[in-house]
Amino acid sequence: MAKDKNSVEKYLAGLPQGRREPMRSLRQVIIDNLPKGFEEVMQGMPSYVVPLSTFPDGYHCTPGTPLPFLSIASQKNCIVLYHFGMYADKALMNWFVKEYPKHVSTKLDMGKSCVRFKKVDQLPLNLIGQLAAKRTVDQWVECYKSVLAK
DSSP, rough: BBSHHHHHHHHHHOOOOOHHHHHHHHHHHHHHHHHHOOEEEEESSEHHHHHHTOTTTOHHHHHHHHEEEEEEEEEESOOOEEEHHHHHOHHHHHHHHHHHHHHSSSOOOOSSSSSEESGGOOOOOHHHHHHHHTTOHHHHHHHHHHHHHH
């Protein structure tokens, strides 16, 4: 899965002490649950993409770039999960919003494609694992193409 494993490890090692282990745990749950065919790369942050060998069209905003699916980042005040599938697939977003309170007592802090976790000791790893597993590469590419066609 990992194309840029050393770069991802370097990113994680450079995080503040209190963020390293939560980010490593988050990364591992994604790796453990993401369907085959996605690739781990660095796109400014650890990202899980559809490689160009699978989907040569890549990301329409930056041609020649693999199609992003999921990314994780440590920002100043939170850990952020970017899930482009939730942005493009309303059913997936609705599922996540409905499931979130079953896993965490804090209020959901969500943007269009991002979920912010301010309490890094309360990352809903089981829920994130379920989310990562919900779409195969083929399902994500088809969803992406259908959204672009609109």
